[in-house]
């Protein structure tokens with residue numbers, strides 16, 4: 001008997017309609033983990049509901065990347081106490097990166113005693129066993145984990161995440177991910193290709209290869225550029241994307257493979273983090289501003305329709321005005337379509353935690369605003385140039401009188417009108433006007 005069958009048998013003795021609730025915080029990797037967990041929970045006889053109060057099982061998938069996010073999650077966890085008081089039979093599980101940190105587990109053990117089970121992201125394979133033992137109250141040793149081929153419960157029926165690598169070996173000095181997600185581990189290419197083939201046959205239109213550092217993918221036989229070349233051979237009509245990639249592992253072979261791809265939509269998210277070589281060194285990023293610009297210039301040369309976006313950290317410990325000006329210079333040269341900017345947030349256990357950080361917070365906010373203003377005018381110019389152009393778009397959601405769509409490059413296009421019958425399909429549109437972060441268009 002499998003873990004899911006054991007849970008199923010047990011839970012049906014308590015209720016004939018077991019219900020589960022899941023809340024996901026953080027990145028796409030967490031979304032992908034949550035899809036696996038949902039697949040297992042469904043197999044165990046539960047159905048998902050939208051309301052925590054109605055549930056017999058509550059699962060939080062947590063994120064540890066930013067301190068503020070972590071505090072917010074604790075706020076949500078705290079509110080579960082009331083639910084447990086009203087319904088002491090509910091099982092509450094905290095899963096994810098937060099649960100990988102010793103001090104967080106200790107805090108939960110001491111102050112959140114109503115939590116039944118805490119499982120770190122690295123232990124996702126043990127999720128069935130741990131959940132089964134918690135729910136049934138017995139110990140089992142069944143040789144079953146969440147298998148690669150297990151049908152995940154995907155949130156969408158036209159957009160899919162496909163995990164290709166987990167963990168990270170980079171140890172950027174500000175980041176907790178290598179501690180909470182562990183060493184890089186690539187899935188085998190044949191499993192990935194099978195999954196993509198299967199998704200394409202089922203009609204999925206947008207496939208994103210997922211990992212903390214996708215471009216260091218290496219399954220012992222093939223690397224990331226080879227994997228792209230293999231995916232290029234898959235027949236079907238779909239956008240291929242990937243996230244997140246590291247500039248130090250981005251190379252000409254990968255860009256050439258993308259340029260050849262009939263599926264690559266043109267979305268190129270390459271987090272640069274800073275334009276100052278001194279700060280990049282302190283961050284342990286292992287590339288320079290010049291090297292970064294070389295890569296994106298080569299990419300633009302080979303793939304002229306690229307939409308390049310990036311992540312930047314403002315106010316890293318020791319960042320001087322001249323370092324920040326290097327960052328401003330970089331964004332002017334790189335001409336990103338958009339950027340995700342964060343003010344540096346100290347994370348326990350990282351190298352940067354111990355670095356002297358003398359820049360006042362007010363100065364960091366002012367740099368953040370200055371960067372945002374310059375980027376806004378760059379984005380506005382880039383988007384204005386789109387007016388009159390035609391794009392293949394995927395219709396991703398439909399509201400009362402408007403469809404929200406996305407180009408292959410990931411840019412949002414809003415189309416006025418009722419198009420719910422076209423949800424999840426490709427269409428062609430002509431751009432009619434531009435805002436700072438999205439476009440307006442008409443279907444052709």
Ligand code: SF4
Pocket residue numbers: 168169170171172175176177178212213246
């Ligand atoms: S590459 Fe750096 S920032 Fe990205 S997950 Fe790894 S350590 Fe964190």
